[in-house]
Amino acid sequence: xxxxxxxxxxxxxxxxxxxxxxxxxxxxxxxxxxxxxxxxxxxxxxxxxxxxxxxxxxxxxxxxxxxxxxxxxxxxxxxxxxxxxxxxxxxxxxxxxxxxxxxxxxxxxxxxxxxxxxxxxxxxxxxxxxxxxxxxxxxxxxxxxxxxxxxxxxxxxxxxxxxxxxxxxxxxxxxxxxxxxxxxxxxxxxxxxxxxxxxxxxxxxxxxxxxxxxxxxxxxxxxxxxxxxxxxxxxxxxxxxxxxxxxxxxxxxxxxxxxxxxxxxxxxxxxxxxxxxxxxxxxxxxxxxxxxxxxx
Numbered sequence: 029x030x031x032x033x034x035x036x037x038x039x040x041x042x043x044x045x046x047x048x049x050x051x052x053x054x055x056x057x058x059x060x061x062x063x064x065x066x067x068x069x070x071x072x073x074x075x076x077x078x079x080x081x082x083x084x085x086x087x088x089x090x091x092x093x094x095x096x097x098x099x100x101x102x103x104x105x106x107x108x109x110x111x112x113x114x115x116x117x118x119x120x121x122x123x124x125x126x127x128x129x130x131x132x133x134x135x136x137x138x139x140x141x142x143x144x145x146x147x148x149x150x151x152x153x154x155x156x157x158x159x160x161x162x163x164x165x166x167x168x169x170x171x172x173x174x175x176x177x178x179x180x181x182x183x184x185x186x187x188x189x190x191x192x193x194x195x196x197x198x199x200x201x202x203x204x205x206x207x208x209x210x211x212x213x214x215x216x217x218x219x220x221x222x223x224x225x226x227x228x229x230x231x232x233x234x235x236x237x238x239x240x241x242x243x244x245x246x247x248x249x250x251x252x253x254x255x256x257x258x259x260x261x262x263x264x265x266x267x268x269x270x271x272x273x274x275x276x277x278x279x280x281x282x283x284x285x286x287x288x289x290x291x292x293x294x295x296x297x298x299x300x301x302x303x304x305x306x307x308x309x310x311x312x313x314x315x316x317x318x319x320x321x322x323x324x
Contacts, residue, residue, distance in 0.1 A: 030164075033101050037161035040098045043091035044123075044154040045305065050084040051130075051147060052301035055204045056294060059084075060133060067131045088127060095119050095157055102160055109163055111316060119156035126150045144201035147301075148194050154305060155312040162313060176263060176317060183318040185252055189245070190311050196245050197304060199238040209297070211235045215288040216243070242284060249277045265317070269310070276307040 054060055062081030063070035068089075070082045099116035106112050126149040133143055178186075203209055208231030212218035218236050253274040260266035283300040290296050 029101075029105060033098075033105055034164055036094065036098050036101065037157075037164045040091070040094040040157050041154075041161050043087065043094050044150075044157050045302070046087050047084075047091045047126075048147065048150050048154055048305050049298050049302055050080075050087050051150060052204070052298055053294075054080055054084050055201075056209075056292075056297050088130070092123055092127065095123055095153070098157065098160060102164065106163060111319070112160070112163060115156045115160045115163070119153050119160065122149050122153035122156065126153065141202065143205050144198050147201040148197050151194070151197060151305060151308055155309050158309040159312060159316055162316075176265060176321060178266075178314075178318050178321040179259070182252075182256070182259075183321065186311065186314045186318050189248060189252070190308070190315055192241075192248070193245060193304075193308055193311060196238070196241045197308070199234070199241050200300075200304070202234055203238050206231055206234055208232065208235045209287060209292045212239075213288070215239075215285045239284070242281060246277055246281050249274050269314075273307060273310045273314075276303055276310065279303050280307060 054062075057077065057080055059077035059080040062075065062077035062079070063085070064073075068085065070078065070085065099120050102112055103116050126146055129143075129146050129149065133146070211229070211231035212235045216239060218232055253270055256266050256270045280300065280303040283296055283303060286296045287293070287300055
């Protein structure tokens, strides 16, 4: 049964990645109404938009079944691990929530500011599934994390950074929903020859707001890396793990610039969504380690 559970956890995690990237694809291609104002069935006119939206619904439904199965079996088999039941509940709850928000967006007109919440909710569900997978594979035992003690200062940093990243993710989703990916033709500033002023339209303010928030997250992550290197040089899971997190956020920022330079190339935009997903998932693992450190 444990072999099946491990296989199921990997499959569920991959499915959640496809849900997140697929949602970004739907937004980037303007395929949200590809099936018409119908949900869960699809009665739209055959087109690429219909194919993208229908594929996203099928993948999301399959992910829902997989995550539900993973949660039930995990609850029964590794329920003695104190975080399991909470993560199982969170993964299902937020996956259902993102599905309902998606349905509401199709059946009733929603503002861009409401629709931007969709990606963040899916991200929380992905993180919960990923943490369940790490528990199933006993990653803590393999990397000697059982005895790791994280100071209160670093625990607070991880908590606030996780909350802040959700704000950054929301702003990025808002950029896509208000169609402002190319509102600023240059990078990192909107227009090097013109200061940001009140006459800039909403898209430019949203775009520059996202860049500012992302820049702060980038600096914050690097500062944490240097602090962790100083205090936890001998801890593989802290030093090398946060080194990976720092690499992910760096690639994320580079991809953000490439989105502008390539005129919103679809593949670059999807990779941009993928890397912030991976970064947030790894960050949530440090939240798990912080929680366990408090218990010790």
